[in-house]
Amino acid sequence: MKRIKIKELLATAPTGQPVAVHGWVRSFRNSQFISINDGSTLQNLQAVVELNALGEDTLKRITTGACISVSGDLVASLGKGQAVEVKVKNLEILGDCDPEAYPLQLKNRPSLEYLREIAHLRSRTNTFSAVMRVRHAMAFAVHKFFNDRGFYYIHTPVITGSDAEGAGAMFRVTTLDPAKPPLDDQGHIDYKEDFFGRETNLTVSGQLEGETYALALGEIYTFGPTFRAENSNTTRHLAEFWMIEPEMAFYDIQDNMQLAQDFLQFLTRYALDNCAEDLEFLNKRALEEDQAKPQEQRSELTLIDRLKFVAENDFQRLSYTEAIDILRNSNPNKKKKFQFLIDEWGTDLQSEHERYLVEKHFKKPVILYNYPANIKSFYMRQNEDGKTVAAMDVLFPGIGEIIGGSQREERYDRLVKRVKELGLPEKDLWWYLELRKYGSAPHSGFGLGFERLILFVTGMTNIRDVIPFPRYPGNAEF
Ligand code: 4AD
Ligand code: MG
Numbered sequence: 001m002k003r004i005k006i007k008e009l010l011a012t013a014p015t016g017q018p019v020a021v022h023g024w025v026r027s028f029r030n031s032q033f034i035s036i037n038d039g040s041t042l043q044n045l046q047a048v049v050e051l052n053a054l055g056e057d058t059l060k061r062i063t064t065g066a067c068i069s070v071s072g073d074l075v076a077s078l079g080k081g082q083a084v085e086v087k088v089k090n091l092e093i094l095g096d097c098d099p100e101a102y103p104l105q106l107k108n109r110p111s112l113e114y115l116r117e118i119a120h121l122r123s124r125t126n127t128f129s130a131v132m133r134v135r136h137a138m139a140f141a142v143h144k145f146f147n148d149r150g151f152y153y154i155h156t157p158v159i160t161g162s163d164a165e166g167a168g169a170m171f172r173v174t175t176l177d178p179a180k181p182p183l184d185d186q187g188h189i190d191y192k193e194d195f196f197g198r199e200t201n202l203t204v205s206g207q208l209e210g211e212t213y214a215l216a217l218g219e220i221y222t223f224g225p226t227f228r229a230e231n232s233n234t235t236r237h238l239a240e241f242w243m244i245e246p247e248m249a250f251y252d253i254q255d256n257m258q259l260a261q262d263f264l265q266f267l268t269r270y271a272l273d274n275c276a277e278d279l280e281f282l283n284k285r286a287l288e289e290d291q292a293k294p295q296e297q298r299s300e301l302t303l304i305d306r307l308k309f310v311a312e313n314d315f316q317r318l319s320y321t322e323a324i325d326i327l328r329n330s331n332p333n334k335k336k337k338f339q340f341l342i343d344e345w346g347t348d349l350q351s352e353h354e355r356y357l358v359e360k361h362f363k364k365p366v367i368l369y370n371y372p373a374n375i376k377s378f379y380m381r382q383n384e385d386g387k388t389v390a391a392m393d394v395l396f397p398g399i400g401e402i403i404g405g406s407q408r409e410e411r412y413d414r415l416v417k418r419v420k421e422l423g424l425p426e427k428d429l430w431w432y433l434e435l436r437k438y439g440s441a442p443h444s445g446f447g448l449g450f451e452r453l454i455l456f457v458t459g460m461t462n463i464r465d466v467i468p469f470p471r472y473p474g475n476a477e478f
Contacts, residue, residue: 001071007040012074014084020071021045021086022094024124028062033079034088036068039129042277046077046085054091064105065097065124112465119469119478127285130278131458131466134271138453141270142223142244145263151219151246156206158225161198162432164208166378166424169230170201171239202227205447207245208379208432211408214247214443215435221246223450231473235462236351236400238451240471247445253381253390253407256444257367260394260403261315263448264365268311271457272304279304279457286459299398303459306397310456315365315394318357321345323368326361327353348375351400358395366395378418379432380406392446399456405446412436 001020004012009019023038023045032051035044047070049059062068069092077085103118104110104125115122122128143153159173175195176182182193191199206222213220222245229239246259271279283303290298301309318326327333327342327349340350349368358366369392370383380389394403409415415436419426426433454466464470469478 005040067095156209164205242450
């Protein structure tokens with residue numbers, strides 16, 4: 001008999017028809033009621049074993065975590081908590097699970113920290129299956145948003161010779177023997193002997209390559225893994241994360257901000273409309289977690305209310321200079337409650353400042369723009385004031401920066417001058433500079449950190465819990 005997924009089965013009218021289901025046992029009560037989950041939905045299916053229908057041997061092997069196949073008749077359930085159930089006629093154990101050794105027993109609810117150590121099994125919990133179903137829906141929605149608007153999906157390289165952010169936080173890619181690398185005349189490592197005949201690294205961003213296609217196809221986006229070797233042990237940083245980077249010809253910074261808002265609102269609306277069951281569960285979970293915190297640290301809105309709020313309200317647009325004024329005169333600054341006090345124009349904002357603006361002052365998402373050139377990347381368009389660039393960051397409640405972007409410097413001379421000022425390797429950037437020589441155009445783009453989006457949408461609080469296998473300093477297990 002053909003297997004039916006539990007999600008589909010639960011939406012079927014029970015008329016005693018025969019069905020077959022495969023899944024993992026969540027619990028087995030009274031040697032009679034098996035609760036089965038197959039990952040297609042948060043909900044379990046109840047399968048009822050007739051007393052004495054199965055041999056003692058088989059009954060013993062129906063344990064939490066075991067994989068089983070059942071077939072029988074789909075009937076209306078007499079019990080509370082489910083509309084339908086399966087009266088089991090056949091039951092086969094596909095994979096045994098030793099109840100003594102299995103770490104995911106219902107009785108003891110494991111902590112998220114512990115679950116990170118068993119990331120190969122945490123997928124079997126309600127929390128992680130819900131998060132990953134939402135993650136899937138968000139990836140799909142990203143493609144839908146751009147496809148509906150005529151953007152082309154461009155696959156930028158994972159291995160590259162350029163440092164897009166000019167920040168030097170890169171993982172090297174090499175096939176040279178670290179114990180005895182080839183040396184040149186001056187005794188330096190001779191990368192001409194390396195696999196690609198030059199130094200290469202894992203990409204920190206697909207932006208620069210993305211720009212080449214925006215200046216040909218008009219509107220494009222990338223969506224791929226990016227890598228940063230920064231030693232950030234925080235709840236918002238990963239060494240390997242996924243980034244979505246749209247890049248658009250003929251967009252100025254204002255158009256860029258509007259697209260960022262439309263995009264984030266589309267994604268939150270999509271989650272509300274398509275992930276209701278998982279969001280209800282995650283909402284409850286976040287509430288419970290919140291209630292364990294002291295009053296002043298609790299969120300004012302529930303997860304679902306936060307999503308609705310973002311989907312329905314315009315974001316606050318604010319220049320860096322205005323933000324500095326607000327922060328300088330804020331209570332936490334005057335009372336020296338900020339760890340980094342705001343004193344003069346030009347300092348970089350820390351996440352405590354971003355969160356103050358979003359969570360305390362405006363109580364809504366904020367788009368900050370026109371940052372000092374000194375704290376931003378080389379490719380950003382220089383404003384006429386001679387000190388700021390057309391950069392923008394979107395700041396979200398509970399997250400801080402979720403999007404970073406800018407209008408790009410499309411003027412050849414200005415860009416070359418900036419590259420020289422910063423001492424960046426002009427020879428490696430030759431192709432990027434040439435884009436400004438041959439039919440340059442005003443253009444803009446941004447990057448959305450996919451995991452930061454998933455943090456926001458699921459209400460999880462640690463970025464390591466919204467990617468199947470997190471990579472962070474000191475950890476690359478699995
Ligand atoms: O602000 P970032 O560094 O911008 C860029 O990479 C640009 N090239 C994007 C562009 O204009 N096309 O990174 C963009 C976003 C951040 O706002 C953040 O959401 C996320 O990527 N991000 C990280 N997410 C998880 N772990 C990290 N270590 C991250 N670093 C950045
Ligand atoms: Mg940034």
